[in-house]
Amino acid sequence: xxxxxxxxxxxxxxxxxxxxxxxxxxxxxxxxxxxxxxxxxxxxxxxxxxxxxxxxxxxxxxxxxxxxxxxxxxxxxxxxxxxxxxxxxxxxxxxxxxxxxxxxxxxxxxxxxxxxxxxxxxxxxxxxxxxxxxxxxxxxxxxxxxxxxxxxxxxxxxx
Amino acid sequence: xxxxxxxxxxxxxxxxxxxxxxxxxxxxxxxxxxxxxxxxxxxxxxxxxxxxxxxxxxxxxxxxxxxxxxxxxxxxxxxxxxxxxxxxxxxxxxxxxxxxxxxxxxxxxxxxxxxxxxxxxxxxxxxxxxxxxxxxxxxxxxxxxxxxxxxxxxxxxxxxxxxxxxxxxxxxxxxxxxxxxxxxxxxxxxxxxxxxxxxxxxxxxxxxxxxxxxxxxxxxxxxxxxxxxxxxxxxxxxxxxxxxxxxxxxxxxxxxxxxxxxxxxxxxxxxxxxxxxxxxxxxxxxxxxxxxxxxxxxxxxxxxxxxxxxxxxxxxxxxxxxxxxxxxxxxxxxxxxxxxxxxxxxxxxxxxxxxxxxxxxxxxxxxxxxxxxxxxxxxxxxxxxxxxxxxxxxxxxxxxxxxxxxxxxxxxxxxxxxxxxxxxxxxxxxxxxxxxxxxxxxxxxxxxxxxxxxxxxxxxxxxxxxxxxxxxxxxxxxxxxxxxxxxxxxxxxxxxx
Numbered sequence: 001x002x003x004x005x006x007x008x009x010x011x012x013x014x015x016x017x018x019x020x021x022x023x024x025x026x027x028x029x030x031x032x033x034x035x036x037x038x039x040x041x042x043x044x045x046x047x048x049x050x051x052x053x054x055x056x057x058x059x060x061x062x063x064x065x066x067x068x069x070x071x072x073x074x075x076x077x078x079x080x081x082x083x084x085x086x087x088x089x090x091x092x093x094x095x096x097x098x099x100x101x102x103x104x105x106x107x108x109x110x111x112x113x114x115x116x117x118x119x120x121x122x123x124x125x126x127x128x129x130x131x132x133x134x135x136x137x138x139x140x141x142x143x144x145x146x147x148x149x150x151x152x153x154x155x156x157x158x159x
Numbered sequence: 160x161x162x163x164x165x166x167x168x169x170x171x172x173x174x175x176x177x178x179x180x181x182x183x184x185x186x187x188x189x190x191x192x193x194x195x196x197x198x199x200x201x202x203x204x205x206x207x208x209x210x211x212x213x214x215x216x217x218x219x220x221x222x223x224x225x226x227x228x229x230x231x232x233x234x235x236x237x238x239x240x241x242x243x244x245x246x247x248x249x250x251x252x253x254x255x256x257x258x259x260x261x262x263x264x265x266x267x268x269x270x271x272x273x274x275x276x277x278x279x280x281x282x283x284x285x286x287x288x289x290x291x292x293x294x295x296x297x298x299x300x301x302x303x304x305x306x307x308x309x310x311x312x313x314x315x316x317x318x319x320x321x322x323x324x325x326x327x328x329x330x331x332x333x334x335x336x337x338x339x340x341x342x343x344x345x346x347x348x349x350x351x352x353x354x355x356x357x358x359x360x361x362x363x364x365x366x367x368x369x370x371x372x373x374x375x376x377x378x379x380x381x382x383x384x385x386x387x388x389x390x391x392x393x394x395x396x397x398x399x400x401x402x403x404x405x406x407x408x409x410x411x412x413x414x415x416x417x418x419x420x421x422x423x424x425x426x427x428x429x430x431x432x433x434x435x436x437x438x439x440x441x442x443x444x445x446x447x448x449x450x451x452x453x454x455x456x457x458x459x460x461x462x463x464x465x466x467x468x469x470x471x472x473x474x475x476x477x478x479x480x481x482x483x484x485x486x487x488x489x490x491x492x493x494x495x496x497x498x499x500x501x502x503x504x505x506x507x508x509x510x511x512x513x514x515x516x517x518x519x520x521x522x523x524x525x526x527x528x529x530x531x532x533x534x535x536x537x538x539x540x541x542x543x544x545x546x547x548x549x550x551x552x553x554x555x556x557x558x559x560x561x562x563x564x565x566x567x568x569x570x571x572x573x574x575x576x577x578x579x580x581x582x583x584x585x586x587x588x589x590x591x592x593x594x595x596x597x598x599x600x601x602x603x604x605x606x607x608x609x610x611x612x613x614x615x616x617x618x619x620x621x622x623x624x625x626x627x628x629x630x631x632x633x634x635x636x637x638x639x640x641x642x643x644x645x646x647x648x649x650x651x652x653x654x655x656x
Binding site: 052114115116117119123125127128131132133150 | 215219222223225226252256258259261262615
C-alpha cells in the first residue's frame with residue numbers, strides 16, 4: 001500500500017510577530033511527514049523564546065500552532081486553546097534549525113538541542129498539557145523519536 | 160554543640176580531593192527529620208499533577224546542567240563518562256514524564272455484584288521516608304527515591320553515599336535555585352550508614368525505610384530494628400508489648416541475574432549485548448548479567464565471541480569518552496573480586512580472560528580487568544557448596560559462564576540462585592519464549608531485549624533475596640497504602656436520617 005502524501009498549509013502568514021517564526025513555519029512546511037505519527041486532530045504549540053529567563057516567565061517572542069489534519073498539517077499563528085503540548089525553542093536554536101538541509105540533519109540537531117541544551121548555542125524543551133499516557137496514545141512518543149527529540153536506545157548507550 | 164566534621168570527596172581515578180562537605184551529626188540528622196516532618200503538609204497541599212509538573216520542570220533544569228553533573232558523576236563515582244549519560248538520562252526522562260506513574264496510585268472504583276459503585280480504593284502516602292542509596296549511582300537512585308516520595312506526597316530524607324554525595328548536593332542546590340515548591344519537605348543527610356540508619360530506625364517520625372543496598376546489609380537493618388524493638392519492650396502486663404511502631408521497609412538488594420543464550424541466535428550480536436550487560440560500569444550494577452548460561456551446542460563458539468567483545472572493552476580514565484570500564488568504587492570491591500576468583504580457582508575452574516588487578520595501593524585508581532570464569536554445571540547442583548562467584552553477587556567485572564544441555568537445564572541453572580532480580584534470555588524459538596517467561600524465577604524477565612534499556616515502563620524489584628517486599632515494583636506504588644472506602648450514602652441516606 002502506498003503511503004498517502006501529506007501536505008502542509010500555512011494560515012495567515014502575515015500575522016506572525018517575528019521574521020524567525022515566519023521562516024520556521026515555511027521550513028517546517030517542507031517536512032509534513034515528521035508529523036505523520038500523530039493521530040488526527042492532535043495539535044501543539046511551537047513557542048520561541050529569547051532566553052531561559054523569558055521561558056521561565058512564559059513570555060515567548062512568537063508562537064504558532066501545528067495541527068495534524070486529514071491531509072497533513074496546518075500551521076497557524078498564536079497559541080491553540082487546547083493544545084496537547086508546547087514545544088519551546090530558543091531563537092538561537094531555530095536560527096540553526098532552519099539552516100539544515102535535510103530532514104535527518106534537522107532531527108539530529110533538534111535532538112542535540114534537547115539532549116545537550118546550551119543557553120548560547122540553542123535549546124529546546126517541551127511542556128506537556130496532557131497526561132503522558134494520553135500523549136503516548138496520540139503518537140507523540142513516536143513523533144519525538146522521528147523528530148530527533150527522544151533518542152533511540154541504541155543512541156543513548158552504545159559501547 | 161558538636162564540632163562539624165568535614166568529609167573529603169576524592170576523585171575515584173586520580174585521588175584528587177574534588178570537594179569538602181560538612182557531615183551531619185546525630186543531632187543535625189534529627190533536626191532535619193523534624194523539619195521535613197513539620198513541612199510535609201506542603202506536599203499534601205499540592206495535588207499529584209502539580210507535583211509532577213514541578214518534577215518535570217526540575218528535569219529541564221537538570222538537563223541544562225547536564226555537562227556539570229556528568230563531570231561530577233565521573234569524578235566522584237568513577238563512572239565512565241559514556242555511562243554517566245545513561246545515568247543522568249534515566250532520571251531526567253523519568254522526571255520529565257513522571258505523571259505516567261499516576262496509573263499506579265489513582266483511585267480505583269470497585270463495582271459490586273449488583274453493579275453499584277459504592278466502594279473505592281484510595282491511595283494514601285505513608286508519610287516521612289528515609290532513603291539510603293548506594294555508591295554506584297551518585298544521582299539516579301537517590302534522586303529517584305526523593306522524586307518518587309515527592310510525587311506521592313511523602314516527605315523524604317535521602318542519604319546518598321558518603322563516597323559520592325556531591326552530585327546529589329548539586330541537584331538539591333538546583334532545586335533551591337528554582338524555588339522548588341515544598342522543598343522544605345525534602346532534605347539530604349550526609350552521614351555514614353553505620354549510625355545514620357540507627358537514627359532513622361529510632362525516629363518515630365519516619366514511617367518508611369527504603370534502601371538500595373546489598374541483601375546482607377538490608378538484613379542487618381532488620382536485625383538492628385529487631386534489637387531496637389526489644390529495647391522498647393514493656394513487660395508490665397506480663398507479655399512483651401513493643402512501644403516502637405511498625406515501619407515500612409523497602410529494600411532493593413542484590414542481583415545475580417542469569418542470562419541465557421540459546422543455540423538459535425546470532426552469536427556475534429548477542430555477545431556484543433552480553434558484554435554491555437555484564438561489564439557496564441565495571442559490572443557494578445545490581446541488574447548486571449552475572450551468570451551467563453549458554454546452550455552446549457554453541458558454547459565454545461559463543462565464548463569465543465564474548466571474549467572478543469570483552470577484549471574490545473577499554474578501561475582507564477573515565478573522562479575519556481572511549482573508555483568503557485572506569486575505576487572500581489572501593490578497595491573492598493577489588494578485594495571481593497580477588498576473593499571470588501581465588502575461591503573459584505579452588506574448584507578448578509577455567510579463567511578464560513581477565514583475573515588481573517591494577518592496584519595503586521591507595522583508595523583510588525583501582526581496576527580489575529574484565530574477567531570470564533567457566534563454572535561447570537555440576538558445581539551449581541548444591542547451592543550451599545557452589546563457588547562464591549555463582550552463589551553471591553559479584554559487584555564488579557567478574558562473570559561466570561556455564562554450559563546448559565537444553566532449555567530445561569538452562570532454566571534449572573538460572574533458577575539455582577538465592578537471588579531473583581532479573582533474568583535475561585536470548586532465543587528465536589517462539590514456543591520456548593513462553594516457557595522461559597513462565598518458568599524463570601525472577602521479578603523481571605527480559606526476552607531478546609537490548610541491555611541498558613531506557614524505558615519508563617522498566618520496573619525495579621526482585622524476588623528471593625533481591626528485594627523486600629517481593630515482586631516487580633515502581634517506587635510510587637510502594638510509597639502509598641490502599642484505603643478501602645465504602646460509601647453507602649446513596650443507598651441509605653434516607654434510612655438513617
